[in-house]
Amino acid sequence: MTDQHSEQRQTNSRRKFLKYSGAAIGGAVITGVIAGCTTKGNNTATPPPAETKPVQNFNEATMFFNQEQLQITEAAAERIFPKDDLGPGAAELGVAFYIDHQLAGQFGNNVREYRMGPFGPSEATQGDYQSIPRHAVFTMGLQAIQDESQKKHQKGFAELTDEEKDTILTSLQKGEIQVVTGVTGQSFFNLLRSMTIEGAYCDPVYGGNKNMMGWKMRQYPGNQMSYTDIMEKDEFIVMEPRSLHDHFAH
Template sequence: MAERRNEQPPSDSRRKFLKYSGTAIGGAVVGGVIGGAIAGGFRKNPAAPAPAPTTPGAATQTADFNQAPMYFNQFQMQITEAAAERIYPKDDIGPGAAELGVAFFIDHQMASPWGINAREYRIGPFIKGEVTQGDYQIIQRNELFTMGLQAMEEASKKKYTKSFIDLTDEEKDAILTSMDKGEILVINEVTGKTFFNLLRRVTLEGVYSDPVYGGNKNMMGWKMRKYPGNQMVYTEIMEKSEFVLMEPRSLHDHFATH
């Protein structure tokens, strides 16, 4: 995994992260949010006649209409999913970014007002600041992201003569590492490091945000950390000294029951 390239193996590092973060959270936690892609799999059924047509307007219980692209094209979704999976890979603790639907979360963010920096000051001059000042760029986040994906794809073809999605895990890590070091240029003075920081940020947000935003599928990201999600009240456990394991709740659960 790119962000752990100079440390221990991804699964070992992630195992410790989940262990210690769970300990730090403690018993009573205030609910809130941090800011395979398609659920289910396939079940084998015995041969049977075709089902009767459903009533017009009726939706299947397993349908998840939040798992749909709003900004990326198909290839951009694939490369985003492949990159996010290397930042948060599947291991023996639980699913990775791909299975958690993180690519859909990122896609939805890019299609949102946040993706076009709608609530930020956008009038120049656009001057390169100090390292401690952060980025202030003329291009929007969604533009930066799609340009970063394209730069990553071009770097993959130049170095390995293959698309990023066809690289081995080690080769993907090498490209992401070059991005993180700023060795790959995205546009003008915008280096790959700026893109990588954005990619890493939205990947982790997609793992741990409320499922209504597209990621954290089936709240599996929360379940790995024993995080309760968006509970309405904690009055029954607030005075308990031991850690209380609660079934996580999404904002969707509250909307569905009220």
């Protein structure tokens, strides 16, 4: 019996130890949590808000032009599509970046186009057919503009007054400035003008028409998913334009 009583007392002692030690540990944990909450609640020194960085527009990065070429393109495009009372011009719309991106891609390299000779002079109704890819035509055209500006005004094209820029672009349009053998100034001007208009009204995902300002000037709805809710209405409906990016984001 003595051995049984001794074993019973040891068992009870272990139970008491586990009971009280567990309560103590649990109490310490709970007390720590409460204390932490209390401390946080009483802490009046709030951390400063994190600085929000401005959203970076990755379309405003060159893929083909160097900085001088970008500046010449922006200055020339602004004279073709200038800012006025109706809205922003080519520079504000990011047209130069649209042109840059196009020249860096398939369009600038004449990909998937018939490129075999002969490359003879074409009729006026046939359009241009050149052995030189578009990105090279554009590069040489910009250099021709810069050379003409230095020759007449001893300044870069981007530094000229609007009237001086217009005089050079008019000479280019009339074919009075030769870009390179086989490429007239008129051919380059037509390419520049066409791409400027494209950049002003393209979907913003392609680099131009920044913030859809070109569409807003025209009250153009952009890339809407559907028109079923307004197609039977007689009055003109002004809609907030949507870009392809808006659909990708969802």
